[in-house]
Structures are given as C-alpha cells and as structure tokens.
Amino acid sequence: MASQHSFQTPTGTRDLYPLDAAKRRFITESWRQTSLRHGFEEVDGPTFEHLELYTVKSGEGIISELFSFQRAGGEKTYALRPEFTPTLARLFASKAGSLPKPSRWFTAGPFFRAERPQRGRLREFLQWNADIIGDPSPTADAEVIGCCVGLLESMGLTPTHCRVRISHRGLMKDLSLHCGLPEDKLDAWFAYLDGEAKRSGPENDAFLVHRGVPLFVREKFDAIIEKAKNVTDPDNFTPESIGLKSETLEQHRAVLLELRAMGLLAWCQPPLDLRVVRGLAYYTGMVFEVHEISGGERALAGGGRYDNLIELFGGPSTPAVGFGMGDVVLSLVLQDNALLPGDEEMLERAGLRPDVFVISNGTPQADAAVQPLLAFLRRHQLHARRTGKTTKNIGKLLHDASNQRARVAIILESDQVGQMKDMSSGTQIAINLREVLGHLATLGIRGIAKIEK
C-alpha cells in the first residue's frame, strides 16, 4: 500500500493500548485525588488558544516552539497550548469580579511542544497544574509546594528519591546586585544561571563575557551559594548567614517556616538553592523545582509565585502561585524506582476486572440466555463480560474468564438456572437466575452505585 508509511504515530506522541491507558489513568487519578484533598477545584480551557496569548508573555521567540495554525479561510492564528498558566490567567482575568479570592484551581490534560523529542520530553504530554490565585501569603507558597510533594508521597516517593529545590526570585535579584551585577544585566544573568548546568565551563564563561556580565559577579555569587548550602533550618537564615539583610530574605524565611510546620523541610535541602531560577520570565517571588535525586532526569515539576501575570492578561492586580508537573519524567522516575503498581494491579485499578463472566453450557436454550443475562447485569451496574471465542468447551471458557480476571463465572444451563463459580476460591453452586443478584451480593459484588437523579 503506497501511503502505508505515513500511518504512523506522529513523532513525539503516544498510542495508548489498554495497559498504557490504565497507567495514564493511574497518574491522572493520583493528580486529581491529591488536588482534591488539598482543596483545589478543577478548571480547564480549550486545547488551543489564540497565538497572542503565548506571545504576549513570552515574546515572538516562543512561536518556533509551538504548533500554530489557522482555520482554512480564517484570519486568526491559533496555537496548541504549550502550558496552562496563560489560560489560567485569561480565565481568572475574565471573571475576576465574581470568583472567590483566593481561588484554588487544578487542571490535568494534554499539552504540546514542537521541540525535538528526547528522554523526558515529548511533543504531546500530560501536565498537572495547581495554583492559588488571590493569596499573597507565604502559607499559599508553602501549600502549593505541599500539594506537589503530597503527590510524590502518595506515589511512594521520599526525599531519598527526589528533592525540592527552592529559591526566591527577589532574593536572587538582591543578592546579584549585592555582588555587583549591573541592574540592566539581570535578565542575562538569570538566563545564565538557568542554563549553567547544561553548558561546559568555557561555554559558561563565553556566555557571560558575550553578554557583558562581569565574571567577578559569578565568583561572589558562588561564594554566597556555598554559604547558603550550609543553612539547613530557617531559624538560621539570618542576614549574617548569607551576608545580606533584605526584605526578600524574610519572605523566603517565612515560606520555609511554613514548610517546616507542614513537615516538609526534609524534602527541601538545602532550603535555599540559589541555582534555581526557572526559565520563565513571569515569576516574581518563590520559585521551586522537583528533581530526581541523582539529577540525571529533567525536572519532575516546577513552579513559583507570579504576582503580575493576571494583570498582564487584563485582570485586576492579583497575586498567584502554582506549579506544573508532567507525566513523562514522573513515569520514568516511578519506573526506575519500581514504584509503579504491577500490570495486573494497574488493570484492576482502571476498572478492568469483570464482576461476572457469562458462559453458555452450549445448549441452544443457554446460548440464547447469554445476552439477556449480560443486559440484566449491566443494567444493575455490574461489569459483565462474555467470551469472544467460538469454542463451546467449558474448561476453555472458564480459562478465558480467568484470563480476563473475572471474579465470578456463571455457566448457564438454561434461561432459568446455571452454576455460579467464585473464580478466586473455586467454589461452585447451582443457582436460579432470578436470584442472581442476591448470590452475587453474598460474594460482595454489588456493582457500581446506580446513578440517581
């Protein structure tokens, strides 16, 4: 077939067969449950937005990283969403007057980047976001980190697997200026820090020289980083500890005190990591990233405070703080640490364990009773299956029931009676079909609660 070569999954995207979809469900349901118990409510926007929603914040440079398009005959240019924050800002700005302040929002869904796929990075991926909008307090900063760590804990991850690298944009600015950085070089300096670990030594030097950042700034800043590393408790974050008295240091300390009260300080060591800036320009205060402990993977999550963004999108001046976590690196880290449930458990969690498997004993009367019984059971909210095989051999059909993880098999002998077999104990009893729901209930099989109006 001539065009068969193009019937492939687009580069950097994924096909999900049942086990893959069950794994996706495991992650998205964990995100959802963690969000809910931390008091976040779900919101969402379209899968694509007007392109301007992204360029206003990030400049034209972002266009090459986006999938953008027009409708045939249309004038507007759209882009597949690369991140959620601009949508969130648009949502909040357009109804700011009627929304609770603070609003605590989460979302989880597909996002898109037109970049080259590599380990930990795909062109289509899932991302979870949780944000508190309208709360300027350090408590909100800490709660956002707490929600992120809550997900990691619920998955069995501990500070031996990954850590929260936390910093503060304002404090970094104060410290940088204190080190002699010219104020007009702040963007270049933050861009330097953001990419420092990915460049070689000579590349790093060239980066600074090329942008007119004096090399002595890095020398002094590195000395402060070393000092800060030795402070493990917020009580010791005195001006002397890092050689500077500033309001931003107090702000950072206030977040750390909250994290300590929540029992999260063990995740955040050292509690001031001055190499974390977060690439995105819109952060204004606390910033954090979660990294696998060896540092070998991309960040699992990242976020921070962005107090100017809602206003930029036409809303009232509103403080906000939040984070995003993708599914790709998370899955790699869980897999590398053997923390994903096994396949069988994954399928069962996804609801793929039938309550009842209906088998005919091969007589015409029993054959004809299979569909009516299936329909009856399903109407009573039970998960009921039949074989897809043509065999009439009851042993093979029971094997199929077992393969499909059924709890109970019912072998019909007519449209009135049959045998009911508990597939885990092997116990088999004769039943009258009129009493099938009662018999199933004695085995604890009551199905999903009926949807009531």
Place this chain on the structure above:
Amino acid sequence: MASQHSFQTPTGTRDLYPLDAAKRRFITESWRQTSLRHGFEEVDGPTFEHLELYTVKSGEGIISELFSFQRAGGEKTYALRPEFTPTLARLFASKAGSLPKPSRWFTAGPFFRAERPQRGRLREFLQWNADIIGDPSPTADAEVIGCCVGLLESMGLTPTHCRVRISHRGLMKDLSLHCGLPEDKLDAWFAYLDGEAKRSGPENDAFLVHRGVPLFVREKFDAIIEKAKNVTDPDNFTPESIGLKSETLEQHRAVLLELRAMGLLAWCQPPLDLRVVRGLAYYTGMVFEVHEISGGERALAGGGRYDNLIELFGGPSTPAVGFGMGDVVLSLVLQDNALLPGDEEMLERAGLRPDVFVISNGTPQADAAVQPLLAFLRRHQLHARRTGKTTKNIGKLLHDASNQRARVAIILESDQVGQMKDMSSGTQIAINLREVLGHLATLGIRGIAKIEK
C-alpha cells in the same frame, strides 16, 4: 491594553470553571463506567495525527473541515483529530497480530472540527467511542447498540426521550437497486438520503436530477420505507413485508433478534428506518443513530459496522462495529429534560465536598497549628481545607466551612485540643488532636484508601 481583545476563548471552544468541569466529569465518568460494565477497555491516540490518516478514508474534501498544520521547519502535515475511527484502525492494524480478537475498545476525549459553530456543534468537543474489533456476529452489532443505550439509561433517558434509528447499508443497497437505481448512482443516492431532511422539496428534486438519479427510484423507495415502518417486531420481517428476499434482510433481522433478547426493542421503533445512512462512506452493514424524540436536535450518537476499514489502514481484513457520542448534544438533551443533577450534587460527585475544614480560634498557638493539622489530614488521604478569608470571627469562619460544603469543622484552640463540629447535625465535641482520625472515623469519614505499592 492594545491586544486585550484577543485574550478570548477561541470561537467554538469552551472555558471550564469548577462547576463546568464538574459537569464534564459527570459525563466522562458516565461514559467510562458504562464502557467498563459492557466489557470495553480504554485506548487512546495522539490529539493530532498525520493529515493522510484522514484523507485516505474521506478524500481531500475533508481538509477544509480540519485544523491542519505543520511544525515550523517540518515537512509533515498534521491535523487535529476530527474523529477517532482512523486512529482506532491505525492502532489495531499496527499490532493486529498480538491483540485479542475480538478487542473491545473505548475512548473519550477532545475532538476538533473547523466548521462554523452552531447549536449542538462546537469546534472542540468531547466524544466517546466504543468499538468491537474482530467479531462479525450480529451479537457484536447489538452489544454496541446496547452499550450506547446503556449510557442513555444510566442518565435517566428512556424511549420517551430519544430513539435509536437503525438500518443496514447492505439492505439499503439491495432495496435501492431493486427500486431501479443504477449501481453507479449508489453514492449519490446515499448522499441524497443523508441530507434529505435538511433540504427543501425543490432542493431535493434538483439534487437527484442534477446527479442523474431517476425520480421514480425515490417514489418506489419511499413506498418501501412506509411498508417497513409498520413492522415493529423482527419476527414479522419476512421478504413479503418489504417486497424483497435478500441475505442482508436476514442480517438485519439477526441484529434485531439480539436487540429484542436484550430488551432494547422499545428503543428501536421502527426497527428498520431506511432513511438512516450515516454520511461516512466506510460503513458496510448495520448503521444507527440516536435522536432526541422530537427530531429537533442533531444526533446524540451514531455508528455502525465497518468491515473494510482496518484493512484499508494496512491491517489484516477484520470486521468491526462501533459508535461515537459527543458531549454537546447529550448535554442539551439532558438539560432540556431536567436530567442533570443539581449544582450542589454535581460538585459533590466531582469530589468537591471537603471532609474537614480547619479553623483557628485566633490565638497564635492555634494559628500556628492550622497548617500542621491540614498536612496531617491530607497525608491520611482526607480532603482538608482552610479559609481563604482574613477574618478571625469564628461564626463567619463556620459560615465559610458551610459554604464550602465541609462535612466537619475543627476549631483549633491550641496545637493540642479543639472543637469538632459535625456540620450536618450541628453536634460539637471537644477533642484531643492526637485522636482526630478516630473521631472522624466515628462520623464515617475515613478518606480515600491509601495508595499502596
């Protein structure tokens, strides 16, 4: 702000605030639970595919209905998925050798059409698909319809609200040729039938004349439609009843017998509706649509048998049958019939009812104990919230707890003790915080089962 006008939701797409997201969850979870209890397993593909995946089946004409794009610097053209079936065929074809036959698959997610939005039709919408691949039997046809109707039933819809219009492509072909239709006019004739109800009388005549379909064909075909309308039970579908003996009539009757056995015939009246063709060219046997009873809305769902499609996508010859249901018309029909749960119930179903609302009595000691208690409760999988308000007035804070639908409020008096108030009964008791989980358990609040490895 100059560019503020473009910070709007793209035409034909939706913003979801918490109540909207809860409604979406209500529909997608209903789809999921119905799929599972009918024995379908979840699959999914990328949000966009290579454009060829759609043109190979539907021709170049479909391009104007799609959002298509290239990556900057890339050569391949992609399109946002307008439907799931091509992805499903690609998924099955690429692993046909190792997949169970039959495979029963469902999916639910966003789909996209670049058409003008109107009532019941958006540019981004959700669609549920359920398909049985590798089973040529009329049982599979009926089970697919049964799954679709199972969703309607679980939502409280009945045959007084909507009906299944069912037909058979092969039988329609046989009857059309029997009425004197030239075989090379079949496509034109089916296109005519598909759009007949949307055109005026003169437009319909012109449509046929323009395409060289003799008008007497319609006359004869209409007479058969009238005859078929009077047959309400499959037993009466004799060759005499519609004036033609054909294998395809027997095939249709076999599907109807299965539907009768499943108790679904009341939904399918008349059980042969010869005006239903389904626009898509790939159907080969049974076709069906679900319509709101007045006929005033677009179809709620539609599907049928497509035995040639997997092969077209490079797989082995494989019979298949399935359907799709969108969220837009379904929501309209549920709303018009007052079958959607109320807002409060919708929020509760979405998990937005907190187990515990933690309040401080205003002393510094109690203030400092709020976050530690919240962190403790959340770590034990409970949904715990605090106020976002700055007031210290306990009455107002209890009011906030009530507004946020909390089951229990805990008013901290120190980091050791407090009052626990059951928000539904009003009962309040003094508690020691060390025993908080036990006290909550006596009210039936045990939280979500801890994720275990």
